[in-house]
Structures are given as C-alpha cells and as structure tokens.
Amino acid sequence: MNYQVKKLTPDLANTFIDFMSGLDFGHEPHWNHCYCRYHHSSLPWEEWKGRSGKENQEEAREAIKAGRMKGYLVFDGDKCIGWCNANDAGEFARLREEAGKKIDPGQKVGCIICYTIHPDYRRQGISKLLLKKAVEGFRVEDYDAVLALPVNFDNPVMRYRGTASMYRGAGFEEIEKNGDLTVMWLDL
Secondary structure, eight states: OOOEEEEOOGGGHHHHHHHHHTSOOTTSGGGGGTTTOGGGOOOOHHHHHTSOHHHHHHHHHHHHHTTOSOEEEEEETTEEEEEEEEEEGGGOGGGTTTTOSOOOTTOOEEEEEEEEEOGGGTTSSHHHHHHHHHHHHHHHTTOSEEEEOOBOOSSGGGOTTOOHHHHHHTTOEEEEEETTEEEEEEEO
C-alpha cells in the first residue's frame, strides 16, 4: 500500500479530532477522552480521569493551532488511519520523571510517545512508517536527539508507545530499563 504521512498542522486539527473521535477504545475506555493530551498534562491521575473528552478535544485543538501539539498523521487516500505524537520533549510534562537520562538544557531533544492506528490497518508497518517520518522531521528541525519510552505489555493493543525492538530497528539505543519501561535514545 502507498500511504501518505503528513505533519500535523493547524489545518489538520479537525482531521486529528475526527480520527480520534471515530475510534473504539473499548479496551481502555479512558483513552476515549484523551485526544493524546495525557502526556502533555501534569494533572494528578484522579484529576485527569475527571476531565471530559470535550475538554481534552478543545485543548488539543487549541494546542495544535498554537503549534504546541505536534506529530504526524498517516492517510490511505483521503482517510486518516493513524497518528504519532512526536514533539519537543519539554512539551510532555508527565514524562519528565520517566525519561531517566538527564537532558542537557542546551540540547534540543524530541520525543515520540504515542501511536494510534486504526484497527483495520494494524500490523502493516504503519507505526514504523510514522517513526521514520518523525525522526526525519526532528533532523530537519535540527534536533540533537530523540527520546522514546516504550513499555513492554503482553497485550499488543497496549503497546501504544511503540516497542523497544521497533526503536532498535530505527537506530535507537537502550539507555535505561525501569521494570517494563525502556528508555531509548537516538543521537541525531
């Protein structure tokens, strides 16, 4: 298949919202309301759970339009079939403790944290395609490195952060392991 990957821009904000709204997150119902805002938030878990999908949807729309929420969408023709949250590591407030490696304040570090693929398109290499585009994008934007934080889950649906083997295949190195969390690093 010939899929097209597009950088998330303000004119694609509604496409992102529509894609996320159209998915069935029955396996993890709280994801239904996330709109990929969880990692951008520093709210305590109980407070985060109390947020509505509408709040997160509007926050995502505003962040996309302001250029604070970045990533890539993948399309099969005109149909959006996937998403990758790839942004400056500093934008992911919730991940500061998980990162493990101290990021030098003089370093420009990107982070890839979340993949959402339409169920009909899973296991077709779309996450790898999104990963490749994200790394290329960080190179173009003169980033020094890229951070990834995959978590090892037995259930493939729960591997929304990607897998350590996928990142290894893209040249990332494991720099730390904390239980099921693997901290991966790619110098650019």
